[in-house]
Amino acid sequence: MFKYLIAFLLLLSVVSVNAEEKNKTSHFAWQSNNPVQSPDFKGYFPNDPEAGKRLDLLIKNRYKGINNTEEYLEIVRKGFRNIRNHRTLVLARIGKKYIWNIKKQNPLAIELMYHATANPNKGERHYAIYFGLSVVKPKTLAILKTLVDIAMTTDDPNDTGRIAWGAKDQREELIEQLKPYLRNKQEKVQKHALALKNIFSGKLNARKYWKQNQRAKAQPLFGSRMGELREQLAKGDSA
Numbered sequence: 001m002f003k004y005l006i007a008f009l010l011l012l013s014v015v016s017v018n019a020e021e022k023n024k025t026s027h028f029a030w031q032s033n034n035p036v037q038s039p040d041f042k043g044y045f046p047n048d049p050e051a052g053k054r055l056d057l058l059i060k061n062r063y064k065g066i067n068n069t070e071e072y073l074e075i076v077r078k079g080f081r082n083i084r085n086h087r088t089l090v091l092a093r094i095g096k097k098y099i100w101n102i103k104k105q106n107p108l109a110i111e112l113m114y115h116a117t118a119n120p121n122k123g124e125r126h127y128a129i130y131f132g133l134s135v136v137k138p139k140t141l142a143i144l145k146t147l148v149d150i151a152m153t154t155d156d157p158n159d160t161g162r163i164a165w166g167a168k169d170q171r172e173e174l175i176e177q178l179k180p181y182l183r184n185k186q187e188k189v190q191k192h193a194l195a196l197k198n199i200f201s202g203k204l205n206a207r208k209y210w211k212q213n214q215r216a217k218a219q220p221l222f223g224s225r226m227g228e229l230r231e232q233l234a235k236g237d238s239a
Helices: 002-025 049-060 069-082 087-098 107-116 122-130 141-151 157-166 168-176 187-201 206-235
Strands: none
Touching: 049 069, 069 087, 069 107, 087 107, 087 122, 107 122, 107 141, 122 141, 122 157, 141 157, 141 168, 157 168, 157 187, 157 206, 168 187, 187 206
């Protein structure tokens, strides 16, 4: 009887370890909560020149020779920072193939897009938002917070307008993530957060608002020189 009990306990421990390992491997930053794990571009995408060559070759061969989705996304992850091809096209393909309007969205593809939003290249970051996080359904707390944090760093309507559009069915949850910024003591931060609140709620059009805002900022700096600048552009030489 005792030996059967020992065998049962050993089996239970193995099951427990396997479950723990499964939980570790199934963890994604975009699903994190309390605390939220922020996107990490350099931590997620290694600086691997050889992997970049492999990804370029894969693109050249029209993605032939890949056995499964996980293998493909791993090749992208390892080689992304060192490819010669346009990285925006790689992100767009992943978004359209595995996330946007896909009934069963791929969690690993979402993870890749999540970390790509920390890309210092704002153009590439936009593609990670446009084809990635903005079309994830439903958006997790980590995604909503990341989108708000990005929106607080930019007055580009291509980003803020896309975020508002993509999260319109989770509008209240998105605005909830703005509260720390709305309570910020710096007037500039508060003003930006309030504008985003109105954009996210649908009261303001992102493109119209930021255009007016940029014009208001430029007016005191260049308003008195507009006549001079206009004449230079009309009559000046190529230099």
